[in-house]
Amino acid sequence: MPKYSAAKRSDLKRFLIVLAVAVTIPILLIAPSSQSQSASEVKRAEEEMREVMRVWSRQLGVTCLTCHDTSNFRSDKLAAFKVGKKHMKITQTLIDNGMDGKKSPKADCFMCHRGKLKPDYKEPPHPLTQ
Numbered sequence: 001m002p003k004y005s006a007a008k009r010s011d012l013k014r015f016l017i018v019l020a021v022a023v024t025i026p027i028l029l030i031a032p033s034s035q036s037q038s039a040s041e042v043k044r045a046e047e048e049m050r051e052v053m054r055v056w057s058r059q060l061g062v063t064c065l066t067c068h069d070t071s072n073f074r075s076d077k078l079a080a081f082k083v084g085k086k087h088m089k090i091t092q093t094l095i096d097n098g099m100d101g102k103k104s105p106k107a108d109c110f111m112c113h114r115g116k117l118k119p120d121y122k123e124p125p126h127p128l129t130q
């Protein structure tokens with residue numbers, strides 16, 4: 001009976017599809033978490049972080065020591081580290097709100113700091129309005 005075997009074949013096909021999905025989904029779910037970052041990925045992330053830090057230092061006109069106790073780069077002991085972390089978020093907020101380098105300049109530390117740790121931010125007195 002050709003009709004019967006065709007139905008069987010499509011049943012088999014459906015079964016195989018279900019089986020494939022059932023096997024693939026757990027693998028996809030497990031794979032990223034069980035496979036920790038490879039050594040080269042860690043190294044690349046570190047290199048990128050160092051590059052960001054070199055840019056910050058240049059844009060503020062300081063060295064790493066202004067923000068870091070070099071025995072522990074994660075330490076937030078220094079005030080400049082804490083302010084730097086806040087300003088990193090401010091800068092990201094500006095980027096997220098359109099200053100992303102597409103239609104307007106991309107926000108960065110230099111935009112406000114201009115190579116100085118303490119940028120002038122007060123408008124100087126004006127003779128007409130004083």
Ligand code: HEC
Pocket residue numbers: 049050053054056057060062063064065066067068073074080081082084085088
């Ligand atoms: C303006 C302050 C500032 C300067 C200058 C600075 N850093 Fe940082 N650095 C930070 C902050 C804030 C973080 C944390 C960033 C975060 O939480 O994503 C950080 C993170 C790091 C980290 C990652 C620490 C970790 O393991 O989580 C390294 C490494 C580092 N800095 C190295 C440097 C080096 C090297 C320099 C000089 C070239 C430098 N930094 C200059 C503020 C600074």
Ligand code: HEC
Pocket residue numbers: 056060079080081083084085087088090091107108109110111112113117118119120121
């Ligand atoms: C929207 C403007 C703006 C941006 C962008 C900005 N800053 Fe600032 N930052 C300031 C102003 C203004 C001051 C001075 C007033 C103050 O100390 O709060 C300052 C002060 C600081 C100080 C403290 C200096 C001191 O010793 O008193 C640090 C450290 C700093 N900024 C780090 C950063 C870093 C790192 C970035 C980039 C990730 C950044 N800032 C981006 C405006 C900005």
